[in-house]
Amino acid sequence: MATYLSIAQVCEMIPGMTKGTLSQLRFRGEGPxxxxxxxxxxxxxxSEVIEWVEGTARIGTALKSA
Incomplete structure (x- = not known):
């Protein structure tokens, strides 16, 4: 069975996430x-929130030049 989360629950799940930031991510189409x-x-x-967080994994901070 699917587990649905409220905005507040997503913010609790992701350290440092705020309702305002989550709202901006929705507006820009960049969030889960x-x-x-x-x-x-x-x-x-x-499961989609976890997938989105996992999709942001990085191994360094340097940007590759095009």
Whole structure:
């Protein structure tokens, strides 16, 4: 069965994440996938939040030049 998380639960799950940052990520289309079952309700699928966080893994801070 799917586990859905509220905005607050996602913020608790990811250290340093705030509701404002999560909102900006949604606005820019850069955050985890989300659902809006009603116009005022946003929920996230737990497995997709974990997948999104795992997709941000890095091994260095240097940028590659094109």
């Amino acid at each position: 996938k989300y659902r809006k079952p009603t116009p005022r309700n946003v929920v996230y699928l737990e």
